[in-house]
Amino acid sequence: MLxxxxxxxxxxxxxxxxxxxxxxxxxxxxPVGILIDMAQTFHIQEGQAGLAxxxxxxxxxxxxxxxxxxxxxxxxxxxxLLSLSGYVLSNLVVAMAPTFLLLCVGRLLGGLAHALLxxxxxxxxxxxxxxSMTGRAxxxxxxxxxxxxILGVPGTAAIGHLASWRVAMYIMTGLAVVLTICIAFFLPxxxxxxxxxxxxxxxxxxxxxxxxxxxxxxDAIFFFAHNLLYTYVTPLLxxxxxxxxxxxxxxxxxxxxxxxxLWGAGHLVDRRPAGGMLASGMAMLIGxxxxxxxxxxxxxxxxxxxxxxxxxxxMIPFVMSGAIxxxxxxxxxxxxxxxAASNAGxxxxxxxxxxxxxxxxxxxxxxxxxxVALCGILLAFFSPSAFPHILHSSEYD
Numbered sequence: 001m002l003x004x005x006x007x008x009x010x011x012x013x014x015x016x017x018x019x020x021x022x023x024x025x026x027x028x029x030x031p032v033g034i035l036i037d038m039a040q041t042f043h044i045q046e047g048q049a050g051l052a053x054x055x056x057x058x059x060x061x062x063x064x065x066x067x068x069x070x071x072x073x074x075x076x077x078x079x080x081l082l083s084l085s086g087y088v089l090s091n092l093v094v095a096m097a098p099t100f101l102l103l104c105v106g107r108l109l110g111g112l113a114h115a116l117l118x119x120x121x122x123x124x125x126x127x128x129x130x131x132s133m134t135g136r137a138x139x140x141x142x143x144x145x146x147x148x149x150i151l152g153v154p155g156t157a158a159i160g161h162l163a164s165w166r167v168a169m170y171i172m173t174g175l176a177v178v179l180t181i182c183i184a185f186f187l188p189x190x191x192x193x194x195x196x197x198x199x200x201x202x203x204x205x206x207x208x209x210x211x212x213x214x215x216x217x218x219d220a221i222f223f224f225a226h227n228l229l230y231t232y233v234t235p236l237l238x239x240x241x242x243x244x245x246x247x248x249x250x251x252x253x254x255x256x257x258x259x260x261x262l263w264g265a266g267h268l269v270d271r272r273p274a275g276g277m278l279a280s281g282m283a284m285l286i287g288x289x290x291x292x293x294x295x296x297x298x299x300x301x302x303x304x305x306x307x308x309x310x311x312x313x314x315m316i317p318f319v320m321s322g323a324i325x326x327x328x329x330x331x332x333x334x335x336x337x338x339x340a341a342s343n344a345g346x347x348x349x350x351x352x353x354x355x356x357x358x359x360x361x362x363x364x365x366x367x368x369x370x371x372v373a374l375c376g377i378l379l380a381f382f383s384p385s386a387f388p389h390i391l392h393s394s395e396y397d
Contacts, residue, residue, distance in 0.1 A: 009188045010128045014137060016187040017121050017128075018144040020080065023179050024117055025148030027087050027110055028056055030156040030172055031094075034165035041165070042100040052094075054350075055104050059111025060118070060343040067112065068119045068336035076124055076190040077183075079116065084180040086113025088173055095169035119336035122320045126331055127190045135269030135321035139262050142320070146259045146313050154252045207385075212328030214379065214386040216341045219319040221376035222281070223345025224352075226312050229288060229369040231350040232357055233305060236291060239362060240301035250302045257306040261314030269317045273387040274380070277318050281377035283311025285370055292366045322386055 003011050031038065031052045039049035071079055086109060093106030125137040159168040229236065233254075234247060242250060261280065268276035287308025290296050296304055323334040356365045380387050 006129065012186050013128045013188045014125060014140055016183055017125055017141040019179055020084070020117060020121060020183065021142055021144030022148045023084070023087060023144075023176055024114055024121075025145040026152040026155075027091060027172055027176065028114060029053075029148065029152040030091075030168065031107070032152075032156075034156050034160040034168055037160050037165040038100075038103070042103075044100060049100075052100075052104055052107050054347065055107040056111040056114065057343045057346045059108050060115040061340050061347060063112055063115040064119045064336040064340035064343070065333065067116045068332050071116065072330070072332065076120060076127075077187055079120060080124070080183055080187065081180060083113045083117035083120075084176060084183060086110065086116070087176040088180060089113075091169050091173040091176055095166050095173060115336075115339065119339045120332050122324065122335040122338075123331035124190055126324060128188065132270060134324060135273075135317055136266050138320045139266040139269055139317040142316055143259065143262050145316070146255070146262055151255075154248045154255075157248060208326060208328045211383075211385040212323060212326040212334070212337075214383045215319055215322040215326060216337050218277075218376055218380045218383075218386070219323075219338050220341040220345045221372060221379065222284070222312070222315050222319075223342045224349040225369050225372035225376060226284065227346050227349030228353040228356070228372065229291075229365060230308075230312075231353050232362075232365070235357075236362060237301060237305070240291065240294065241297040242299070242301060250299075250305075253302060254306045254309045258309040258313040261310040261312065262317065264310075265314040265317045269321055271391055272389065273318055273322060273391055274384065274389040277315065277380040277387050278377060280311045280314040280318065281373060281380065283314065284308050285311075285373050285377065287311065288366060288370045288373065291362075292370070293363070318387065326386065 003014075006014075031049075035049050035052075038052065039045060042049070074082075090106050090110030090113060093109065094103050097103035097106060121141060122138050125141045126134045129137045156165075156168040156172070159171060233251070237247060237250060238244060261283070265276055265280070268279075287304045287306070287310075290304035290307075291301060320335065320338055323338045324331045326334070328334070329337075353365060353369075356368060
């Protein structure tokens with residue numbers, strides 16, 4: 001068990017980081033559930049309102065690595081508090097925005113905060129535990145993202161329906177304030193080991209860098225494959241006969257079962273990375289495959305999406321721990337590279353998926369997503385330097 005041999009301070013720290021990833025992911029996806037209401041408020045098309053989501057991901061993709069390098073010498077806890085303050089400001093600006101342009105400015109600020117926080121959180125977790133427990137610690141901390149995915153979209157949608165989308169964002173602001181205060185008091189400090197003059201990360205050998213780039217590439221491929229199709233999961237489920245009045249329940253269920261992926265990853269990530277990546281990828285591939293044509297319908301199709309989401313969530317700890325284990329650069333920069341690659345996959349996948357869906361429909365989009373996922377599976381499984389078939393404790397030391 002993860003917590004068995006840990007100090008009280010480390011346990012509190014891991015729970016605090018779990019809360020950080022929950023708040024981060026919820027802040028990122030919150031507008032998805034209130035997109036229609038936002039569009040109506042500003043008298044714009046829903047496609048235009050989607051820029052509020054794109055702006056966030058764009059800033060993460062562009063800013064993750066530079067921001068992490070620029071802030072390398074700053075105390076890690078202070079940096080965490082700065083990032084959380086960015087979420088507070090971002091959500092507050094969005095809630096109060098009199099124009100859509102100002103709302104997008106608020107989302108850009110949130111993207112910068114997200115670029116920084118999600119890049120350092122895995123390295124922070126690794127510093128709180130023994131090297132041989134790095135993967136399990138990251139799996140636990142990133143459980144907050146699954147909880148955010150479960151509650152974020154349906155939660156903000158429900159509040160938006162009962163009150164208004166601005167009230168939903170005010171509530172998000174309040175949650176970020178409370179978390180910032182809790183982090184200030186309870187998160188154990190982890191000082192930076194980098195001096196100001198050493199902020200630029202060193203580059204290891206070409207062989208080590210090649211291993212690191214494989215991990216980053218696998219991450220980008222899986223995120224691209226997932227978002228090609230999942231961005232349009234609502235019309236996909238409707239196309240499979242699910243009633244529109246139960247869509248929110250269906251999305252809640254698929255988000256809930258995705259936690260099983262992180263639970264499974266926690267048992268394999270520090271022992272059999274290749275096997276874990278293979279299982280994760282196959283779960284995604286089979287789940288997507290069952291959504292091709294009309295093999296399944298109604299709630300059976302929800303089960304297929306659930307299997308696909310289990311595989312997707314399970315993949316994240318493997319690439320995060322793999323990037324750190326490669327030791328091509330500092331752990332915070334490694335986390336930033338994974339963060340940037342993930343959001344690049346989100347941006348490109350959702351954009352490409354929209355084009356393919358418009359011109360070819362799900363008959364083309366679904367097998368395309370499967371093909372991309374298969375490429376990720378093969379690259380990961382046949383790259384033992386990046387994802388060892390059996391991981392020995394010495395490889396952490």
